[in-house]
Amino acid sequence: MFATGTSPCASRKGATAREGFVLMSLPDPSFLIIQALNGLTNAMFLFLIASGLSIIFGVLGVLNFAHGSLYMLGAYLTHQCVSFFVDVPGYFWWAVILASLAVALLGGVIERLFLRRLYHREELYQLLFTYALVLILSDLAKLIWGTDQFSVSRPAILKGAVEIFGQYFPKYNVVIIFLGPCIAFLFWFIMLRTRWGRMIRAAALDRETLGALGVNVNLLFTVVFVSGSWLAGLGGALVSPVSAIVPGMDVEIIINAFIVVVIGGLGSFWGTFLGALIVGQVYSLGILVLPRLSMVFIYVLMVLVLIIRPWGLLGRSLQR
Amino acid sequence: MARQNWVLIAVIVLVGLIPASGSRFYVFLATDILIFGLFAVSLNLLLGYTGLVSFGQAAFFGIGAYTCALLKKKAGITFALAFPAAGLLGAAAALIIGMFCVRLTKIYFAMLTLAFSQIIWAIAFKWNSLTGGDNGIIGINFPQYLDSKTRYFYFTLTIVTLSLFILRKIVNSPFGRILTTIRENPERTEFIGINVKLYQLLAFIIAGFFSAVAGAIFGVFNHSVFPDILFWSASAEVLIMTLLGGMYSFFGPVVGAAVLLYLRMQVASYTEYWPLILGTMLALLLFFFPGGIVGFIQARTPKTANSK
Numbered sequence: 001m002f003a004t005g006t007s008p009c010a011s012r013k014g015a016t017a018r019e020g021f022v023l024m025s026l027p028d029p030s031f032l033i034i035q036a037l038n039g040l041t042n043a044m045f046l047f048l049i050a051s052g053l054s055i056i057f058g059v060l061g062v063l064n065f066a067h068g069s070l071y072m073l074g075a076y077l078t079h080q081c082v083s084f085f086v087d088v089p090g091y092f093w094w095a096v097i098l099a100s101l102a103v104a105l106l107g108g109v110i111e112r113l114f115l116r117r118l119y120h121r122e123e124l125y126q127l128l129f130t131y132a133l134v135l136i137l138s139d140l141a142k143l144i145w146g147t148d149q150f151s152v153s154r155p156a157i158l159k160g161a162v163e164i165f166g167q168y169f170p171k172y173n174v175v176i177i178f179l180g181p182c183i184a185f186l187f188w189f190i191m192l193r194t195r196w197g198r199m200i201r202a203a204a205l206d207r208e209t210l211g212a213l214g215v216n217v218n219l220l221f222t223v224v225f226v227s228g229s230w231l232a233g234l235g236g237a238l239v240s241p242v243s244a245i246v247p248g249m250d251v252e253i254i255i256n257a258f259i260v261v262v263i264g265g266l267g268s269f270w271g272t273f274l275g276a277l278i279v280g281q282v283y284s285l286g287i288l289v290l291p292r293l294s295m296v297f298i299y300v301l302m303v304l305v306l307i308i309r310p311w312g313l314l315g316r317s318l319q320r
Numbered sequence: 321m322a323r324q325n326w327v328l329i330a331v332i333v334l335v336g337l338i339p340a341s342g343s344r345f346y347v348f349l350a351t352d353i354l355i356f357g358l359f360a361v362s363l364n365l366l367l368g369y370t371g372l373v374s375f376g377q378a379a380f381f382g383i384g385a386y387t388c389a390l391l392k393k394k395a396g397i398t399f400a401l402a403f404p405a406a407g408l409l410g411a412a413a414a415l416i417i418g419m420f421c422v423r424l425t426k427i428y429f430a431m432l433t434l435a436f437s438q439i440i441w442a443i444a445f446k447w448n449s450l451t452g453g454d455n456g457i458i459g460i461n462f463p464q465y466l467d468s469k470t471r472y473f474y475f476t477l478t479i480v481t482l483s484l485f486i487l488r489k490i491v492n493s494p495f496g497r498i499l500t501t502i503r504e505n506p507e508r509t510e511f512i513g514i515n516v517k518l519y520q521l522l523a524f525i526i527a528g529f530f531s532a533v534a535g536a537i538f539g540v541f542n543h544s545v546f547p548d549i550l551f552w553s554a555s556a557e558v559l560i561m562t563l564l565g566g567m568y569s570f571f572g573p574v575v576g577a578a579v580l581l582y583l584r585m586q587v588a589s590y591t592e593y594w595p596l597i598l599g600t601m602l603a604l605l606l607f608f609f610p611g612g613i614v615g616f617i618q619a620r621t622p623k624t625a626n627s628k
Contacts, residue, residue: 063427063431117607118606123426123427124559125606127375128559128560128602128606129602132603135599136596136603139599255438259435262431262435292446295442299438302435306428
């Protein structure tokens with residue numbers, strides 16, 4: 001639809017009044033590019049969070065509602081660390097590292113102490129336990145940080161903006177757009193080329209057999225949950241300079257992360273990447289086309305994928 | 321069985337006497353509990369009896385509430401017609417949504433019901449001209465002949481009792497037994513020549529109908545409808561009620577609704593951190609009382625423990 005307007009300025013002049021009216025309603029292409037880049041930035045955040053959700057589901061078989069809460073805690077902890085280390089050079093990055101590691105640690109505690117005891121139960125119990133965590137963690141965050149809105153300022157070296165086709169785009173977002181694929185490749189490398197990666201993939205297929213082969217599956221599950229939580233925490237930490245840190249950000253992100261993994265395919269790594277790209281663009285460009293319906297559209301997309309390909313665009317078609 | 325029926329009649333009579341206490345608070349609370357009790361039992365037809373985890377049951381509750389409210393307010397249709405229409409529209413929506421959902425199993429079923437309910441939430445949230453968007457629909461009056469909290473309470477009691485009576489007949493009928501068989505083992509049920517998907521769809525429609533009936537009562541009871549009642553967390557809350565009471569007993573969900581709503585009322589006057597308490601309660605329940613309140617009592621009572 002927008003691809004036709006490669007040189008709208010030229011065609012606008014020759015167009016009749018009626019056509020001109022239609023073309024005028026199309027936004028400026030450079031604005032569209034910026035909007036697409038914004039969508040890409042959001043997609044990278046979504047990817048960070050959803051990939052953790054996806055790997056936890058793929059290996060542990062647990063759909064973790066509390067993943068959004070871990071993301072929220074990552075953001076709040078970054079705010080806390082930033083205000084703590086404000087005199088240290090490079091304080092933002094230290095805060096990101098510390099906050100994401102703290103969230104990973106919390107993930108480890110949750111898995112070791114609680115979730116582990118529910119693996120043999122029905123899915124409903126696991127689902128509702130992670131929902132109980134959502135309720136508990138959101139109120140704990142309110143108890144600690146109150147209901148005020150926080151924001152973290154961008155690190156000094158990334159404060160400006162770069163000019164793209166006459167529009168300004170924040171440097172920080174550029175870094176995020178590059179960081180997303182880097183982390184994706186890192187995880188892809190770990191999963192495909194390392195011993196741990198092989199074990200994780202094996203656990204996703206058949207945990208009993210893997211255990212029988214002498215692999216410590218319990219430890220493996222903890223490692224997977226911790227890395228998934230770390231990704232959620234990292235997402236929250238990195239989003240803190242561009243998005244307000246408020247109560248409720250957990251519930252908002254978790255549904256979007258669900259949509260991403262469902263569209264891409266539950267447990268599929270590249271599917272999650274693709275799903276994040278799609279959802280990011282639908283939100284940023286869809287809001288220009290039909291502002292009212294972009295939210296409806298994203299759920300319709302999720303429903304369509306579940307009806308036509310329940311295993312997602314890039315997931316394996318297997319009977320679970 | 322006969323003894324249980326006498327107990328039930330006694331409970332209904334006792335509940336019916338609540339307005340005699342003269343406490344507006346208890347009448348309000350009892351109406352609320354009755355509505356959510358019906359909602360939770362209708363969900364439990366799927367959850368406990370058919371083994372389908374619906375994570376979007378709030379969609380049908382909301383459809384019922386919005387249909388009744390809109391027909392009354394925008395179309396000027398009388399409550400006597402709008403109320404059954406709400407139930408029927410809930411059933412129709414469940415037919416359409418259910419046709420797609422029953423093709424999936426387990427977590428995918430849950431995700432699809434969640435996705436559908438979010439579509440309906442998004443529509444209610446964004447379609448300002450029809451639903452009022454975030455501001456909802458306000459000023460829905462009681463119909464004239466039910467024009468007091470007490471009268472509306474008796475109306476609710478009648479409808480809920482009738483609905484629960486029908487639902488209990490359904491789960492104890494051969495049809496209900498087949499649903500239980502499907503819960504236990506869908507593959508084997510298929511092998512004995514039963515169309516599992518059809519039975520699941522029928523259960524989904526029945527559940528959708530009664531959820532919508534509960535929603536319709538709720539909207540008029542509160543004189544208002546907001547999109548919140550459609551949001552996925554509302555679906556989660558009714559799941560918690562069901563589990564809290566006990567999903568393997570017919571009246572368990574009603575007990576769950578009563579306990580949860582009563583606690584929320586009480587806690588609300590002390591602290592704003594109700595989710596923290598609910599979350600902790602839910603976690604304890606999942607770890608230590610997986611059968612819910614009724615399941616816990618039944619396990620401690622030797623007589624009923626044998627008959628399960």
